[in-house]
Amino acid sequence: xxxxxxxxxxxxxxxxxxxxxxxxxxxxxxxxxxxxxxxxxxxxxxxxxxxxxxxxxxxxxxxxxxxxxxxxxxxxxxxxxxxxxxxxxxxxxxxxxxxxxxxxxxxxxxxxxxxxxxxxxxxxxxxxxxxxxxxxxxxxxxxxxxxxxxxxxxxxxxxxxxxxxxxxxxxxxxxxxxxxxxxxxxxxxxxxxxxxxxxxxxxxxxxxxxxxxxxxxxxxxxxxxxxxxxxxxxxxxxxxxxxxxxxxxxxxxxxxxxxxxxxxxxxxxxxxxxxxxxxxxxxxxx
Amino acid sequence: xxxxxxxxxxxxxxxxxxxxxxxxxxxxxxxxxxxxxxxxxxxxxxxxxxxxxxxxxxxxxxxxxxxxxxxxxxxxxxxxxxxxxxxxxxxxxxxxxxxxxxxxxxxxxxxxxxxxxxxxxxxxxxxxxxxxxxxxxxxxxxxxxxxxxxxxxxxxxxxxxxxxxxxxxxxxxxxxxxxxxxxxxxxxxxxxxxxxxxxxxxxxxxxxxxxxxxxxxxxxxxxxxxxxxxxxxxxxxxxxxxxxxxxxxxxxxxxxxxxxxxxxxxxxxxxxxxxxxxxxxxxxxxxxxxxxxxxxxxxxxxxxxxxxxxxxxxxxxxxxxxxxxxxxxxxxxxxxxxx
Numbered sequence: 001x002x003x004x005x006x007x008x009x010x011x012x013x014x015x016x017x018x019x020x021x022x023x024x025x026x027x028x029x030x031x032x033x034x035x036x037x038x039x040x041x042x043x044x045x046x047x048x049x050x051x052x053x054x055x056x057x058x059x060x061x062x063x064x065x066x067x068x069x070x071x072x073x074x075x076x077x078x079x080x081x082x083x084x085x086x087x088x089x090x091x092x093x094x095x096x097x098x099x100x101x102x103x104x105x106x107x108x109x110x111x112x113x114x115x116x117x118x119x120x121x122x123x124x125x126x127x128x129x130x131x132x133x134x135x136x137x138x139x140x141x142x143x144x145x146x147x148x149x150x151x152x153x154x155x156x157x158x159x160x161x162x163x164x165x166x167x168x169x170x171x172x173x174x175x176x177x178x179x180x181x182x183x184x185x186x187x188x189x190x191x192x193x194x195x196x197x198x199x200x201x202x203x204x205x206x207x208x209x210x211x212x213x214x215x216x217x218x219x220x221x222x223x224x225x226x227x228x229x230x231x232x233x234x235x236x237x238x239x240x241x242x243x244x245x246x247x248x249x250x251x252x253x254x255x256x257x258x259x260x261x262x263x264x265x266x267x268x269x270x271x272x273x274x275x276x277x278x279x280x281x282x283x284x285x286x
Numbered sequence: 287x288x289x290x291x292x293x294x295x296x297x298x299x300x301x302x303x304x305x306x307x308x309x310x311x312x313x314x315x316x317x318x319x320x321x322x323x324x325x326x327x328x329x330x331x332x333x334x335x336x337x338x339x340x341x342x343x344x345x346x347x348x349x350x351x352x353x354x355x356x357x358x359x360x361x362x363x364x365x366x367x368x369x370x371x372x373x374x375x376x377x378x379x380x381x382x383x384x385x386x387x388x389x390x391x392x393x394x395x396x397x398x399x400x401x402x403x404x405x406x407x408x409x410x411x412x413x414x415x416x417x418x419x420x421x422x423x424x425x426x427x428x429x430x431x432x433x434x435x436x437x438x439x440x441x442x443x444x445x446x447x448x449x450x451x452x453x454x455x456x457x458x459x460x461x462x463x464x465x466x467x468x469x470x471x472x473x474x475x476x477x478x479x480x481x482x483x484x485x486x487x488x489x490x491x492x493x494x495x496x497x498x499x500x501x502x503x504x505x506x507x508x509x510x511x512x513x514x515x516x517x518x519x520x521x522x523x524x525x526x527x528x529x530x531x532x533x534x535x536x537x538x539x540x541x542x543x544x545x546x547x548x549x550x551x552x553x554x555x556x557x558x559x560x561x562x563x564x565x566x567x568x569x570x571x572x573x574x575x576x577x578x579x580x581x582x583x584x585x586x587x588x589x590x591x592x593x594x595x596x597x598x599x600x601x602x603x604x605x606x607x608x609x610x611x612x613x614x615x616x617x618x619x620x621x622x623x624x625x
Contacts, residue, residue, distance in 0.1 A: 027613040027615070028422065028424070032611075033610050033611040034518045035517070036514075054609070058520065059518070177523075177527045177553065179523035179527040180523060181522040181523070181524045181609050205538075207351040208350045208351050208552065208553070237609035239524050239607045240320070240340075241317065
């Protein structure tokens with residue numbers, strides 16, 4: 001199978017796309033960073049390995065990339081977000097050339113102990129072979145292993161009383177500094193004007209106070225429920241270390257158990273939030 | 287300069303005294319993500335080998351959100367009450383790249399308007415610095431006029447001699463008074479103790495000439511140099527918010543109800559697209575490349591033009607924590623090589 005550099009060269013030589021979003025080496029060993037290349041002459045520094053943590057689909061909805069034919073290097077989880085963007089009519093299938101990555105999992109973090117563990121999202125991955133791609137590329141397996149520590153925490157949170165749960169999140173959200181890295185890294189946070197930035201009227205207090213932080217983080221979890229595909233970029237990039245996946249994964253679990261819905265799997269299936277079915281369960285509405 | 291010796295045990299005793307006196311002690315959290323209040327003195331740890339905490343110590347003088355005033359109103363009157371900033375705090379084990387930041391921010395907070403909030407807090411803060419033995423690809427303190435052993439900004443400066451023993455230098459008058467107050471914990475020492483420890487600290491590998499960086503920035507405002515950064519920068523505020531010297535803020539009024547509320551001063555960041563959005567709808571920095579150009583210029587040109595200081599201590603936090611690993615050190619190194 002061809003490597004990422006020759007595939008990228010082929011994309012430009014065969015005029016499959018105007019730009020290509022991929023990964024390149026970052027300053028320090030063991031890190032990668034996103035890069036946009038515009039011609040076959042620029043592809044030589046592209047890399048693909050288990051340090052390719054970013055979900056590049058977040059660039060697809062950017063103003064400057066709209067209307068262009070964009071080639072994108074995407075792991076299965078990233079492809080889920082592309083599928084969701086198509087399902088939500090944010091991008092057109094024919095405008096994106098997907099270089100799907102056959103992936104055995106990425107690192108939990110670039111550095112430290114976590115760089116030896118597999119990312120938690122990879123443990124129950126159902127898209128190691130891309131489910132939507134124009135061509136595929138193999139990513140070598142580095143045999144990463146690890147435990148899903150968050151699954152236990154989600155169960156623990158479920159078993160708590162509302163007061164205990166509130167106290168848990170109070171402590172977590174207190175750390176939020178409102179840098180909005182979560183929103184900016186999220187491929188599905190594509191609103192041109194985020195509700196957090198609206199000031200007439202102001203829906204979400206901009207202050208990183210207890211109240212303002214609760215408002216922001218809960219609103220974001222609601223806006224992603226039934227939509228989040230679980231790439232976990234928000235949690236990875238959070239400088240305050242807030243375990244946002246606990247919220248998002250719970251929402252994913254509810255979408256599945258209550259509606260049998262899994263986001264990011266089919267671009268043709270109706271979206272959960274965008275449809276109403278008479279058979280929808282109602283007993284959870286109290 | 288007066289140099290003393292203090293054991294870790296005595297530093298813990300010192301912390302215990304301070305906590306009992308009602309002083310707030312701040313130091314990096316166990317996971318090194320941010321500065322937190324020390325609750326128990328025996329949990330005091332000083333780690334010169336640790337990387338700089340993910341979020342800097344600037345909150346001590348410039349909190350992420352700060353009430354400016356409180357208001358009450360009814361149909362005919364408005365009642366205002368000033369917020370009174372208060373602090374009585376000791377910052378423990380600040381790295382030189384954190385300690386130096388307060389003096390840099392001090393210039394802008396006392397330039398035309400004297401910022402009472404910043405000044406009051408800083409006045410009531412004692413900084414205990416710590417010589418740093420950490421460095422990685424993102425550190426560059428020695429290229430911005432500092433070093434892992436700079437005492438700038440510290441009132442007392444510690445150097446680790448062994449796991450259980452530190453040399454302590456009283457750097458400022460405030461520091462000298464402090465050592466006097468707790469003199470039973472500080473034994474007399476001399477620089478022969480700390481010298482070998484300090485000399486063994488190498489510092490970061492990255493080196494660039496900040497004068498050359500400024501020379502290029504002086505002449506190249508209109509440039510496409512920042513376009514590749516603009517391509518991938520996500521426009522979040524992580525870099526500014528973890529930075530020890532970034533000091534932009536936003537003023538907002540928050541209503542608790544129709545009749546009551548407060549005015550807040552909150553961190554803001556030049557990488558947000560809304561930062562320069564005018565009421566007319568025009569945005570002079572209408573893309574991410576222009577916003578990143580602003581970040582670099584503010585740090586390595588404008589601040590020097592106005593205050594003769596680089597608005598950066600080389601801690602590397604912005605790059606280490608950047609969601610897309612945009613590395614300001616390698617960017618300014620490249621700029622320095624363009625002239």
